[in-house]
Amino acid sequence: MAEHLQTKYYAEQRKQQREKIRVTGHLAEVRGIYHIKLTWTDDNGKRCRKSVSTGLVVKGNTKRAEDMLRKARKEQEVIISLDDGKRRPEDMLFADFMEAWLEVIRPEVKLTTFGGYQMNVQKAIAPYFRKKGILLQRLTADDINAFYAEQLKRVKGMTVHKFHANISKALKYAVEMDYIPHTIMGKVKRPKTERFTGKFLKQSETVELFEAVKGHKLELGVIFGAFYGLRRSEVIGLRWESINFEANTITIEHTVTVANVDGQKVTVADNTTKTKSSFRTLPLVPAIRAKLLEMQAEQERNRKLCGSAYNKKESGYIYIDALGNRIKPDYVSAEFPKFMERNGFRRIRYHDLRHSCASLLLANGVPLKQIQDWLGHSDFAITANIYAHLDFSAKHATAGAMSWIGDTFLTQDVEDVMEKVE
Numbered sequence: 001m002a003e004h005l006q007t008k009y010y011a012e013q014r015k016q017q018r019e020k021i022r023v024t025g026h027l028a029e030v031r032g033i034y035h036i037k038l039t040w041t042d043d044n045g046k047r048c049r050k051s052v053s054t055g056l057v058v059k060g061n062t063k064r065a066e067d068m069l070r071k072a073r074k075e076q077e078v079i080i081s082l083d084d085g086k087r088r089p090e091d092m093l094f095a096d097f098m099e100a101w102l103e104v105i106r107p108e109v110k111l112t113t114f115g116g117y118q119m120n121v122q123k124a125i126a127p128y129f130r131k132k133g134i135l136l137q138r139l140t141a142d143d144i145n146a147f148y149a150e151q152l153k154r155v156k157g158m159t160v161h162k163f164h165a166n167i168s169k170a171l172k173y174a175v176e177m178d179y180i181p182h183t184i185m186g187k188v189k190r191p192k193t194e195r196f197t198g199k200f201l202k203q204s205e206t207v208e209l210f211e212a213v214k215g216h217k218l219e220l221g222v223i224f225g226a227f228y229g230l231r232r233s234e235v236i237g238l239r240w241e242s243i244n245f246e247a248n249t250i251t252i253e254h255t256v257t258v259a260n261v262d263g264q265k266v267t268v269a270d271n272t273t274k275t276k277s278s279f280r281t282l283p284l285v286p287a288i289r290a291k292l293l294e295m296q297a298e299q300e301r302n303r304k305l306c307g308s309a310y311n312k313k314e315s316g317y318i319y320i321d322a323l324g325n326r327i328k329p330d331y332v333s334a335e336f337p338k339f340m341e342r343n344g345f346r347r348i349r350y351h352d353l354r355h356s357c358a359s360l361l362l363a364n365g366v367p368l369k370q371i372q373d374w375l376g377h378s379d380f381a382i383t384a385n386i387y388a389h390l391d392f393s394a395k396h397a398t399a400g401a402m403s404w405i406g407d408t409f410l411t412q413d414v415e416d417v418m419e420k421v422e
Contacts, residue, residue: 023076027065029058034065036072040080050076070107075177078104090137092179095130101170111268115259120166124151137180139171141187148191157193164190199348200359201226212343220319221332223291225353226360228282229375232350233257236329237269238318243292248284252376256317258329267329278376292318299324 023040030053038050054061054068078100098121106114128147129139144167151160164185171183201209206226213222224230224238233255242251256269284292295318302322303310311324319327336350354375361371 022080023073025069025073027054027069032057034058034061034068036065036069038072038076040076042080074104074107090135092136093130094134094136094139095126097136097174097179098126098129098167098170101173104173105169110270110272111261111266112257112259115261115266116162117166118261120163125163125166136174139180139184141184141189144184144188148189152191157191160191161193164188199346199352199355201346201348201353201356203360203363205345206356206360209340209345212345213339216339217321217327218332218336218339220295221327221336221350222353223288225350226356227285227288229354229357229361231255231278231354232329232332234278236317236319236327236332239316240296240318241316243284243318245284245289245293248289249281250284251279251281253279256326256329276378278378280373280376282374 023038025036025038028035028037028051034054034056036052036054038052040048042048052072054065056065056068102114102118102121105117109117125147128150129143132143134143148160148163151163168183168185171180171185174180175183209222209226213219221232221235224235225232228250230238230252234252236256237254238250238252239254242253243249244251254269254271256267259266259268299315299320303312303315303324306323309323311320311326314320314326315324317326321327333350337347341347358371358375361374362368366374
């Protein structure tokens with residue numbers, strides 16, 4: 001069902017884009033060089049044309065030229081939508097520009113990424129600057145700093161960092177389009193982010209949690225979140241084809257996420273991971289191997305019992321219900337904290353299982369570099385920034401190096417205290 005909704009959404013998007021396209025184009029060879037030929041009709045019915053050289057020789061550059069053609073068409077559509085042939089670039093509101101920029105990047109980024117950009121622009125950036133009436137060419141670093149200061153009253157620094165990234169990318173595009181001579185972001189003061197302090201389960205709590213969740217709909221999510229440190233999208237995206245029972249490996253290569261785009265929630269299933277480093281192969285330990293084989297047998301029984309009512313389209317996924325329907329990502333996020341409270345555990349987010357995994361690995365002497373590989377972090381700095389403060393093995397080694405304390409009176413006091421206690 002989710003896949004059908006996703007397909008329907010994409011079809012609707014393509015239909016809407018076709019209806020609003022006013023610019024057509026093709027590639028033409030001019031003295032061995034690809035040229036982009038654009039054509040559109042203005043509001044007065046006048047046919048307009050534009051020719052742009054790609055600078056690419058024809059031989060061996062067809063794909064690159066086609067990519068440039070697609071981008072040129074989209075950019076020309078944005079130019080038209082911004083001023084509709086009536087306003088000059090110097091009259092362009094910054095808010096209007098940011099919304100138009102969204103349409104430029106829409107086909108170039110993942111749907112989930114675009115959904116985040118769209119929310120930032122439409123819910124925060126555009127409303128603020130539209131109210132101020134600030135023009136793109138009159139925008140100053142002080143204007144953006146004031147925007148950040150206002151936003152920090154209601155959101156955290158990390159969120160403002162996302163606004164900063166969006167504005168930076170948009171203004172870079174504005175320079176490429178010659179709307180502004182240069183970007184002002186070098187003078188903007190990016191706010192500091194709060195140090196992340198996640199919640200972590202102790203080993204004893206994790207053991208108790210595994211026992212409590214046994215047989216619950218959340219069981220598989222908890223197992224893979226706490227032991228392998230998988231993200232929600234990676235757990236939901238696990239498929240049987242990713243499990244090699246002969247080599248005893250699990251390959252993280254497919255994800256299922258939820259995107260909020262154009263006011264709609266869209267489930268996106270894709271053969272991609274968050275980053276290249278997130279694509280990884282992990283060992284299938286005996287206990288989890290046995291659990292998966294048990295689940296596989298149970299799913300086969302359910303398939304036979306349910307007959308035509310069984311969802312065969314999603315049955316290739318591991319994390320499914322009795323009718324073969326893939327577990328929804330939002331269910332895991334919403335239900336897990338409630339489950340923790342109902343069963344007497346500390347309330348934590350589902351993503352905190354991933355942090356708990358890292359914490360337990362550190363507690364058992366696993367180096368941070370290996371934890372980076374296990375979790376699929378793209379950069380060691382990410383792992384170090386989040387978990388370095390938990391690396392007690394290094395701290396114990398440091399404490400052990402301060403052996404001179406054994407020559408002080410404290411050592412004798414310890415011996416005296418222990419004799420009295422015993």
